[in-house]
Amino acid sequence: MIKQDRILAIDQGTTSTRSIVFDVNGRELSVARQEFPQYYPSQGWVEHDPEDIWRDALSTAQEAVERSGGVDRIAAIGITNQRETIVVWDRATGKPIHNAIVWQDRRTAKLCAELKEQGHEKLVTERTGLLLDPYFSATKLAWILDNVEGARARAEKGELAFGTIDSFLLWRLTDGAVHATDVTNACRTLLFDIHRQQWDDDLLKLFRVPAALLPEVKDSSGVFGESTPDLFGRPVPIAGIAGDQQAAVVGQTCFKPGTAKATYGTGCFVLLNTGEKPVVSRNRMLTTIAYRVKGKTAYALEGSIFVAGAAIKWLRDGLHLITHASQTDDMATRIPNSHGVYMVPGFVGLGAPHWEPDVRGLICGLTLDATEAHIARAALESVAYQTMDLVAAMTQDGGGTTSTLRVDGGMSANDWFCQFLADMLQARVERPRQIETTALGASFLAGVGVGLWNSLDDVAADWELGALFEPKMDLTERRTMIDGWHLAVRRALVKA
Numbered sequence: 001m002i003k004q005d006r007i008l009a010i011d012q013g014t015t016s017t018r019s020i021v022f023d024v025n026g027r028e029l030s031v032a033r034q035e036f037p038q039y040y041p042s043q044g045w046v047e048h049d050p051e052d053i054w055r056d057a058l059s060t061a062q063e064a065v066e067r068s069g070g071v072d073r074i075a076a077i078g079i080t081n082q083r084e085t086i087v088v089w090d091r092a093t094g095k096p097i098h099n100a101i102v103w104q105d106r107r108t109a110k111l112c113a114e115l116k117e118q119g120h121e122k123l124v125t126e127r128t129g130l131l132l133d134p135y136f137s138a139t140k141l142a143w144i145l146d147n148v149e150g151a152r153a154r155a156e157k158g159e160l161a162f163g164t165i166d167s168f169l170l171w172r173l174t175d176g177a178v179h180a181t182d183v184t185n186a187c188r189t190l191l192f193d194i195h196r197q198q199w200d201d202d203l204l205k206l207f208r209v210p211a212a213l214l215p216e217v218k219d220s221s222g223v224f225g226e227s228t229p230d231l232f233g234r235p236v237p238i239a240g241i242a243g244d245q246q247a248a249v250v251g252q253t254c255f256k257p258g259t260a261k262a263t264y265g266t267g268c269f270v271l272l273n274t275g276e277k278p279v280v281s282r283n284r285m286l287t288t289i290a291y292r293v294k295g296k297t298a299y300a301l302e303g304s305i306f307v308a309g310a311a312i313k314w315l316r317d318g319l320h321l322i323t324h325a326s327q328t329d330d331m332a333t334r335i336p337n338s339h340g341v342y343m344v345p346g347f348v349g350l351g352a353p354h355w356e357p358d359v360r361g362l363i364c365g366l367t368l369d370a371t372e373a374h375i376a377r378a379a380l381e382s383v384a385y386q387t388m389d390l391v392a393a394m395t396q397d398g399g400g401t402t403s404t405l406r407v408d409g410g411m412s413a414n415d416w417f418c419q420f421l422a423d424m425l426q427a428r429v430e431r432p433r434q435i436e437t438t439a440l441g442a443s444f445l446a447g448v449g450v451g452l453w454n455s456l457d458d459v460a461a462d463w464e465l466g467a468l469f470e471p472k473m474d475l476t477e478r479r480t481m482i483d484g485w486h487l488a489v490r491r492a493l494v495k496a
């Protein structure tokens, strides 16, 4: 009999979908990747077509399985996904009734401001660990129910299903047999009590969400269902699900309280493991569930930066300054300093610790000798400065002092950026050999789910250091640069 000792991880990100097959040592055997279209139907709106997402998830998964040598040795599937993005679909046909509304979408900023003015934020934060910001799912869901003809009535009758992207993929992989999600995705909706770990009736009422829409919420690890036999040639258990940032915590093996990771994809999300007890932030960080395995929950403090790699993508697609993101490494290296040029990348408002959805982006400090290299460097620097601000806030919140930050995601491939980050943090920056840590984390969760490993502790040995960056910048120079950054942020926050 053929040993089933490989795992397929499907990583559905904001700009691309990739599938990777890993062996039991966390080594990548094959990968398939597909970028997909972003839709901006109105100012501040961001949508995805769920059919694009399903098509790419399936085709990349099939391709990765094929390239790894076929389905015979695949023991399980793990799913990880862009979080907060929502889909509402028809239970009878499986067809979405609207495009997915993406986490970056700000269309519900006014509703959030109204709910805040009415004094609802305290309850929301106490129950969910989150804030009233359009980033999270609940107001996006309310928008669909209010704006798609007949949706609210159909939702109340139980004809529609709601889900984050994991839930939609799980539904499609099982041909509608399973409507479920995991705690890490549920806890980003604004509808889920992170302490009692269940959907919350008061919040459902506040956001006017019928309970009949909701998926069942499960551990991040364990069998959710099986893929239909036609997809891969035989049924494969789907045995791990986690939001991408939480999956990265697992992939970076940040299992001990006080350990932290930052994932640099479209956005950047810093998560600090705080152990079994949720830590409440005084600095507008989020309290979130890092993972729940075999009924045991680990919580995290999270700092959310909405624009990280997206700023580099904008240099490529918006300004046409570069043709490939990796060019920014050389551009930043080639100039001795940023020459006082700063970018505050508030393209979709600012996340933690400001939570200002109406702020817009800013480039300042320009002189006639500023070049495209200064702008590229300012974009990279802005992401490091924001990370530094979040780490400082978390330390103040009592989450522990982080002498080491583990980094991953597309932008972490940039050496110049990682060095600058170490300088700003005055901490060690560790980049693993496998920077697709999100997918790796999903594979660990699925592997534990089918018993390839007994517990997460058993996978810790599979983490391998790829590169280490240690602080080396002169401290006076650092201080001057940081002061300039904080001045630029204050400028961006000035209300027009």
Ligand SMILES: Nc1ncnc2c1ncn2[C@@H]1O[C@H](COP(=O)(O)OP(=O)(O)O)[C@@H](O)[C@H]1O
Pocket: 013, 014, 015, 016, 264, 265, 266, 267, 308, 309, 310, 311, 312, 313, 325, 326, 327, 328, 329, 409, 410, 411, 412, 413, 414
């Ligand atoms: N060498 C690089 N330097 C800077 N940014 C990079 C580099 N390589 C990729 N990126 C950025 O990283 C992002 C892609 O990372 P990825 O983890 O695939 O994102 P996502 O999961 O959000 O789709 C893109 O926004 C891209 O601009």
Ligand SMILES: O=P(O)(O)OC[C@H](O)CO
Pocket: 013, 014, 015, 081, 082, 083, 084, 103, 243, 244, 245, 264, 265, 266, 267, 268
């Ligand atoms: O697509 P990413 O990797 O930037 O992640 C998106 C986050 O999950 C949004 O909360």
